[in-house]
Amino acid sequence: FFSLKMAKPAVYVTREINKEALDILNQSCTVSSWAGSGPVPRAELLKNIENKSGLFCLLSDKIDSEILNKAGPNLKVIATMSVGYDHLDVQEIKKRGIKMAYTPDILTDATAELAVALLLATSRRLLESNEEARTGGWQAWSPFWMCGPGLKGSTVGIVGFGRIGQEIAKRLKPFGPKKIIYYNRSEKRQEAQEIGATKVSFEELLAESDFISVSCSLTPETKEMFNEAAFKKMKKTAIFVNTSRGGVVDQDDLVRALESKTIWAAGLDVMTPEPLPLDHPLFKLKNCVILPHIGSACIETRNEMAVLTAKNIVQALEDEPMITELVV
Ligand code: DGY
Secondary structure, X not given: OOOOOOOOOXXXXXXXXXXXXXXXXXHHOEEEEOOOOOOOOHHHHHXXXXXXXXXEEOOOOOEOHHHHHHHOOOOOEEEEOOOOOOOEOXXXXXXXXXXXXXXXXXXXXXXXXXXXXXXXXXXXXXXXXHHHHHXXXXXXXXXXXXXXXXXXXXXXXXXXXXXXXXXXXXXXXXXXXXXXXXXXXXXXXXXXXXXXXXXXXXXXXXXXXXXXXXXXXXXXXXXXXXXXXXXXXOOXXXXXXXXXXXXXXXXXXXXXXXXXXXXXXXXXOOOOOOOOOOOOHHHHOOOEEEOOOOOOOOHHHHHHHHHHHHHHHHHHHOOOOOOOEOOO
């Protein structure tokens, strides 16, 4: 007898990743990766996806029918190193019987932590204060200078009361808000009860909240739900914080709301587009804190996200159930 050595399935990785994740892939796959700085150029992805069995991608890679056509029938699995999947054309992928995986849960704590940091940076004007201190604006201790609203006794509104929204609420609770309210498609009765949060309508949340933290996913229903009409319903003193996706906000309306002081301030970890162009009006506003989409950027978290993505690919290629399959 002679043994038939099966060729290892080919996997394309769209960015340089950690050794631990790469080692997992290398054990059972032939791996090629984009090694340039920044996201893989579209043309490069189109060229490299041909005949691959697996794709390890990021939220900066748009995976649509053009990519899928180029990949051809060998493509069995697409795993994204993110919990959000609005960059994947899930219907097209599903239609072709290609499996999908994502990285829920493991980034929940890191993202909730960042949301709280961003909320406080915005309400307590940390970046603006730092700028003043460094550039001579700090003349003397002044009673009403660089003040911002406090969380104690406030109403906190969470939009999107999934895993991340709930963890944000839990982390904000020790600051002593009077009330935590949430708006979510479905009622999360038990979780809300444990946290002490109440479900309200979107309109109620807008009108009552002193702090609004957004953690819903981007879907056709949530697209630009924060528009002129929504900002007008908010309190003039409201702090708006978005750590979900830029697409849930009508950004031009947000600029106007901040310029006209329709709302007090915004803290954004996500924008449209990303990166936000340097000449964008949001960068000119003192009442807007902008972070470069770092919600899950804890060292341990990002390592785990890559490892989970690699494991999902290996499992799928071995016809084993994936750890975190994305089922839509
Ligand atoms: C995600 O995973 O979708 C976040 O936006 C980045 O970690």
